[in-house]
Amino acid sequence: MKARSFKSYWEKFGTLAIFIVMWGVFAVLAPGSFATAGNFVQIITQSATIMLLACGEFFAILLGGIDLSIGSVAAFTGMITAKLMVEGGMNPFLAVLLGAVLGGALCGFINGTLINLTGVHPFIITLGTQSVFRALTLIISNAQATFGMPKAFTQIFGGLWNGIPMAVVIALVVALLCWFVTSKLTFGRNLYVMGGNRDAAWFSGINVKQHLLMVHTISGLCAGICGAVMAARLGAAEPNTATGAETEAIAAAIIGGTSFFGGKGKVPNVIVGALILGLISNGLNMCSVPTFYQNLATGLLLIAAVSLDQAVSRKK
Amino acid sequence: MKARSFKSYWEKFGTLAIFIVMWGVFAVLAPGSFATAGNFVQIITQSATIMLLACGEFFAILLGGIDLSIGSVAAFTGMITAKLMVEGGMNPFLAVLLGAVLGGALCGFINGTLINLTGVHPFIITLGTQSVFRALTLIISNAQATFGMPKAFTQIFGGLWNGIPMAVVIALVVALLCWFVTSKLTFGRNLYVMGGNRDAAWFSGINVKQHLLMVHTISGLCAGICGAVMAARLGAAEPNTATGAETEAIAAAIIGGTSFFGGKGKVPNVIVGALILGLISNGLNMCSVPTFYQNLATGLLLIAAVSLDQAVSRKK
Amino acid sequence: GSGGGQTTETTEPAATEEAAEETTETTETTETADAAAEAESTGDTYTIGVLFKTLSSPYWQLMQSGLEEQVAQLDNVTIEIFGAESEEDLTGQLNLMENMITSGKYDALCVAPITPTNLISGVVMANEANIPVVNIDEKFDMDALAEAGGYVVGYATSDNVAVGEMAAQEIMNQFPDGAGVCIVEGIAGATSGELRRDGCRDALEAAEGYTVLDVQPGDWDRQTALDVATNMINKYGDELDAIFTANDTMAKGVLQAMINTGREDIFLVSTDADTEVQEAIAAGQLIAVVQDPGGIAFSCVEQAVAALESGNYGSVDEQPEDVLIPATVYTQDNISELMGTE
């Protein structure tokens, strides 16, 4: 009985424990620059965009699929949102609603529809739309950054609010919603069911196509919001932003204990997974590790973090 | 009986049919420059390195896993091979044997060992080693290209032989070996078993860990050979070469009908999958499609190719 | 600055040893936070943080080595150089800059943003922390910067458009009666590559008799450039007289394509020249418009030191003057000058 409860604790808090251990290690290595309150806020802020992307990716992976297009979607929606404000003179909130929220959801909807219609594995479909959305971004922007958004926008989506970065607030609100959806709603539980055994889910009356469509729409939605946050944070919508961000988002989800085969994982742990990634790169910066050695260390720490998790949770 | 035989024909030759259809489309669009014998050879040559990588990746995917490190491994082994010759004055064949063949196999062996030891999904392990091998390449080369390899090397691994590009010859020999291994050897057949149902494989006494180790070693080996071929073809070992090549290799394997869930796929089709990718980028060049629109078209053609395959094979 | 740097302990021998070890290992001049604090108090040595686009490409490598060489001759300045993982890692670079500011180690920053806008919020953060910022190579979009309330105290570059124009001029010199030209640009959307491309293309199109046959992306990659150039050569055949590439890595791929197809008669103009390209130039295989990255970066460091010494850290209202470090055309005839300096 003891063993059982340790296992369930580790399942809940294992990722957090790893985060704390890593933080401790860096704090010892670079006490002056790393282990400060300001830097802690910095780590969270820098992880905010990956958190947003990871939330969406989590849904895709939960079904045993994947979404490779989220980086491109973020760039695309960021660009649209910015253009709506800068060239269309639109109110920031309306622009975010149309460009980021609706735009992102639409991109995801397209992914989901294509997957359902063609029956092709999400990897290939979203690899294709990754190219497509990036190309569309480059085309509408002519590869130029768009800037000059209203202060209201950059402040509300990328600024500080009583010293708390808005990017973090938004990421946490989105994460909270995702956590609610996956753990409290029938819809969310259906996703775990589908991830565990899709055929059985179908025979039990779950409309798997509708659910998959919804999942990719959510994934696109999160990426869309991330696009707006990125644009606000940078003060400009960059056409080449978030290239390769999907890999980081996937890594965050997996570090957070999400199973690649689907049906297993929890939003809070995914958030901590994103924090671990942010922690690693911040920590290595703060220790003044030379650039190439940072890559080396990132790879090793990534493996170490997930192996540690696996080792502890297998032990009991 | 009729339907069945169509299905099994399509399974064998479907990818090829798609290649031919696409070739036809481009031939109509750009008859003068695209539809020439010379350009056909060109397409094959340009696909050779992806073929090599895709062969290795195929093994990893066959087990239901993945290998994200192959691009980095190719860069790493290419660099070592070049350095052995240029700085160590080693005989080209010995250098290729040590640097590319043994080096690549060793990288793959490390991947496999880590996966077996930690029990972590290959995605994370090879994502980690992707960083690590790239970092090692940058460190040993200080981010500088190594050049000045002996003519013998560049000729034999990257030159022409009676008008036939050696890169293609090597890729096809490797592919032939891989085909032989997967379709004729007990070892290869066991991989299909493992990919289809790992428990069943273990129940029937197959040593799954050994097989996995071997698979990643082969994957690394193919990447290693690719590294040497790339260096020979370019006349230099570039530290940043093959970045993101794993995505293309995966795409080639999937286009070639390999199942992401493991247990399904054939080497010849993977080779054609690589050719389709080469065809798309060559065709778009030849049609002088503007830069941004190339990304767009690549994405759409990728989706189209795989959807077509799926649609036809599901029909019957 | 905030964060670190408040500690005023004297430097312990162990720490210096560590620092020395790191230096030899990484060829970077490093300094501990303690030492920086000490420097601040005495007021005559400065630690400057330098942030490049990336360190894993020849151009930035050249800039690094050139800069380190020249800074070594100053005895009151130490530098630490960083770069993003790749030239596509926009937010990664911003994170790095923020971390450099938060660490409190640096008296001034010299940064080369990957795009004209991706580091703007970093500059604003540095301004708020009262750290002067100098702009290297890739120019900030000054309107966007001013709008965000940020400012830099200095800027040095070589003019990328001018680089393209110089290449076009060389092509026109070589083929006075007109020519067909192909351009291999960088990765889609990369600014410096686009400016070089535009400079070259516009200059050629403005002149009588010159046609730009094709512009294709080489993704800054040698193999892609090899494939793209081969396709170009096959497609345009004799129409094709000259190729311009937006960097030296791609030039090497194009050169290989020319050799493979037996079209060594094509007049190839590269941007920049690493050692490998220099040798090829010496062999008469191509020419190159070479920028002076080390000079650019060093000028930036000098501007940063000047700012620190004068105490003028700039403001939103003043725009720094562009310091243009000229690019030079190197051919078989004068390449020995460049090779001597290496």
Added chain:
Amino acid sequence: METLVEMKDIRKEFPGVVALDQVSFDVKAGEVHLLLGENGAGKSTLMKILSGIYTPTAGTIVMGGQEYPALTPKKSKELGISIIYQELSVVNELSIAENMFVGKLPTKKLLSFLPVVDKAAYMKQAEEAARRVGLKKPVNTLVGDLSISEKQMVEIAKALVENSKLLVMDEPTSSLTEEETKNLQNIIRELKAEGIGIVYISHKMKELREIGDRVTILKDGKTVATKEMSEIHSEQEIISMMVGRELQSTFFGKEEVVYKPENIIFRAEDIRRKDKKTQGVSFELYKGEVLGVAGLVGAGRTELMNAIFAGESYESGRIWLDGKEVRIGTPYTSIKNGIAMITENRRETGIFPNFGIKENLVLVNRLLKSGWGGFRGMIHDRQDQRIAEQEREKMQIKCSSLSQLITELSGGNQQKVIVGKWLAADARLLIFDEPTKGIDIGTKTEMYKIMRSLAEQGVGVIMISSEMPELLGICDRIMVMNQGQKKGILDKSEVTEELILQTATM
């Protein structure tokens, strides 16, 4: 007779459960040793220890004069033990032939040094084995395209080609009809004569007497008794050792069903499938009756019901429920309209391996309660718990707690969870496809009671079954199918096993 293997004082603990406690078990050459017990008694666990999948907590295995504290699958194979697992472990992506030779493909020497797979050799052997077990599909067919009963025959053939000394069969006939079962019994007799020792696990009482030489009965992980078959005088004796009490007869007094049009609950008309596995079947179901469906393997019973319930390969035909026409669609639309179906393939279409018993039990119920096709609606933990408790009670599920993972249950208990899940769905029409597969005799009786009482409450009940006694025992009418066609409907007053077979082959 020589003792092939001896398992001594085996103990096996899982977290929170003692699955086996001080169990000793041996098998002699040329005997069939029956291993019996209720669901969750520990039969499969004991056999998995023998095949090397599980490591015993205590105890030893003696084989060939050697004593082993534990085996591995590989070692077990080498010792000549082969096993047909209760949960099928075929590889869907491979052909029948390759499945039979998983891990033991014959090789020949290429250029006299390179061992390559000898396809001709294994194809030939595979054909032979397929013929022997009565598998009619060509051996290069993908196993993924087979029905579950055919897959089970593949598993049997797979064990046959191993030429082992000891053969363990863990419910080999759970998906087979009488025909195939008879065939298997003949094979077992042949193997016995060759001196092979066989362990046979089954819940089908009828088979046991015919082939068993000795019997060991487990209860709650402990040995109740090991006896010679000759010492056993009746089925009842075995049952009472297994269950620990006498059981009532499995036959029920049935109510009089009034076959009048206004009493029709469900009607299907001319159902046809695109793949021709159902060729125009019509039938109706009357209030108060349980309709049985009988047929040989491949008769197309599963296919008919799948077409109705899931729209699988559906081509044409119409259905009415309670006099209202219902469109044939997906399981989702069917369930919404009050039609439920318990599928026969537990592992592939039944269980949710990443969930506990509770979630598995309440899934469909919860889905029906949520709006918008399951999109809306919250999880209500206490309510779920209550429903799950009820179902556990009803189905006599043996588990340590409702939050235990379903994959940790014994095969029969998993089946009970699946049936429970559908009972909680409050459907108007319930289609059971081999519902008692792997369920022990005690619970079977309970299930029959449930089916009868559902019918009495006016719910339509259809049961596909390959066990003749249970069809005869609880059904009011039996529809007999063969080759995708209805061959006739037999009333309880006239039906006998012979008549069913006769009708099927008409």
